[in-house]
Amino acid sequence: MDATVNQINERKFCTACYTQVDQEDQFCNSCGYPLKGTEQEQERFMSVRNVKEIDLVEANIKIKRASYALYFIAGATVLMGLIMYGSSKTVEVKNDLLLINIILAAIYAGLGLWCRSKPLAAIISGASLYALVLILNAIVSPLTIVSGIIFKIFIIGYFIRGIKSAVEAEKLKKELNIG
Numbered sequence: 001m002d003a004t005v006n007q008i009n010e011r012k013f014c015t016a017c018y019t020q021v022d023q024e025d026q027f028c029n030s031c032g033y034p035l036k037g038t039e040q041e042q043e044r045f046m047s048v049r050n051v052k053e054i055d056l057v058e059a060n061i062k063i064k065r066a067s068y069a070l071y072f073i074a075g076a077t078v079l080m081g082l083i084m085y086g087s088s089k090t091v092e093v094k095n096d097l098l099l100i101n102i103i104l105a106a107i108y109a110g111l112g113l114w115c116r117s118k119p120l121a122a123i124i125s126g127a128s129l130y131a132l133v134l135i136l137n138a139i140v141s142p143l144t145i146v147s148g149i150i151f152k153i154f155i156i157g158y159f160i161r162g163i164k165s166a167v168e169a170e171k172l173k174k175e176l177n178i179g
Helices: 002-010 039-087 091-114 119-140 149-176
Strands: none
Touching: 039 091, 039 119, 039 149, 091 119, 119 149
């Protein structure tokens, strides 16, 4: 019984990441915190860690904006499907256009949801799908390249920033030992 109490009393936790460490450890095996370092070394480690945590918050904000772009594209796709449905002359073409646009919108919305758990994969998938749709539209009707060009540049910019931020967030999570 006394051995168990002594083991509990001997447990030590890292100040930075709160993982259990051994009494004789010089550094935390999880995050690298200098357990037996000078006060100055420990403060420097914590200040660098705090900066990384702030960078991670900023990266997550940009990732969220990229997921909003996916939702926006989903909404715009449904709207365009309805407009094309209303302006088409043949019933078969109307139904096909509407169905294709609803399926695309559902995919974009799904990617937006997936962005919460796997942002890099979701944003890359969304950007690839968006580029593919733009290319297919340009093949069918070359004038679609220039129509809405500002909107297209805006969306592509969000995707690029989102991808950069997702890569940065993954790097920071590894450095901060965050799952």
